[in-house]
Amino acid sequence: MKVVVVGAGYAGTLAANRIAKKVKSANITVINPRPDFVERVRLHQQVAGTAVATTPLASMLRESITVRVGSVDKIGDGIVALGDGTDIGFDYAFLAVGSGVEPIPGAVPMGTWEGAEHARVALAALEPGSTVTVIGGGATGIETAAEVAEARPDLRVRIVGTRVAGGFSHRAFERVRGGLQRLQVDILDDGVTDVADGIVHLRSGAELASNLVLWAIVSGVPGLAARSGLTTDAEGRAHVDAYLRSADDERIFVVGDCAAVPGARFACALAAPQAAHAADCLARLSAGRKPVPYRLRYVARAVTLGRKDAVGQFTRPDDTLRRAYVAGRTAALLKELASRGGKFGAQRSAGA
Incomplete structure (x- = not known):
């Protein structure tokens, strides 16, 4: 066969x-x-320089499997x-x-290894006091903004989305936004029309000067x-x-x-x-x-807020949100275990 x-x-x-x-x-x-397995859930860490998101496919796949790049x-x-x-x-x-990921001109995409590597190099070159704007209020945007803010406290980081953390509800919603604010991330609930010459134009008419613009919307x-x-x-x-x-x-x-x-x-x-x-x-x-x-069947929604904080809100099997949630170091540990488990489950050495 x-x-x-x-x-x-x-x-x-x-x-x-x-x-x-x-x-x-x-x-x-x-x-x-490419000849590598990309841990997409770690691309925001790659950008911040806190993790490597690739592993050679040769070490992921069973020896009997042929790889064509x-x-x-x-x-x-x-x-x-x-x-x-x-x-x-x-x-x-x-x-x-x-x-x-289909970024608008002037923004660097966060959903691919190539985009994340481009962003990593650009971020490392920024001078203290520079501004990073993350476009996208979902999980990718939240994790990217938080990781960058924690790794580079010398930068000004903002996140822009029609409703940042809108995938959460009740106290979990407030906890996610509170976690971003504790990392000094500016939160703007607004849409983006375009990016030109380092200026992010919002639907409200506001203009945001940025040294680096990251596109964190999956589409x-x-x-x-x-x-x-x-x-x-x-x-x-x-x-x-x-x-x-x-x-x-x-x-x-x-x-x-x-x-x-x-x-x-x-x-x-x-x-x-x-x-x-x-x-x-x-x-x-x-x-x-x-x-x-x-x-x-769904179980939960979760985001990391840097290396030591996270929020996970439980869901019903149909993905509707429950009020119950976990946060802080416990949630960060659970999220890390889930990320490691995702990779381990795909590996040849696992019981796949």
Whole structure:
């Protein structure tokens, strides 16, 4: 059985390793734009210089798995067409290309390794008293602003979003904003129209002079699914059936941010469960058994506020927020354990 996995983030790496373990007859090829596994949840730490977000794929994947470094132009009809003009045939394929970042001109994207590395170099070159503006009031923006503020207290850091920390509620919402304020991060609840010549223009008409502007908003997914003729939603995510297979081709499983699972939001926490379920479905099919429908279940939302603080708010399985939350060092430890667990769960040495 030939299996091709496109993308080697949390979802793709875990899926490949799990298939290698459970489907002994599988000949697996992983295609990724770079030879490294990128811990996306640590990109804000890479920017601040407090962590390294990459690990060689050779140490993440089982030895039986082949890695091809390159881009994919199209997938379908049992063929993956690569950007270099070659192609790879498959019996089953896994589409795990994640989500994308489309910054406005003048801002550095935070959702990719390349963008984060660009931001790290630019941040290190800033003189004391310089200003950093982070655009995006969600988890990526909050963690980036807090990490930069803690690592570089000599800088002025601000975060701009239509409602900063709006993904939290009640006292957890107040605690996140309070944590930012304790790190001397300026909070502006506003929208951004454009960035020009180091000036961030807000919808309110205000103008913010900035030495470095970081774009921390996840939007849409790479265009591979749409390019391949698969049915997608408005954000470019491929429609899937109850077993996480493409609605157009049952040989293609779609997992992680690029899968249009009803009720799913962009979240690293969903990548691993979806990848594990899809791999298990393939294992069942290869054994002549029926696959089991995927069930979407949320547990919590969490953000770090530097290295020693965090806030985690519990959710119901449908992602609606509960009032209960944890904060401080306990929450920071739990968030760190979750981040390490995400990487460990994807590794070849884990019980994937």
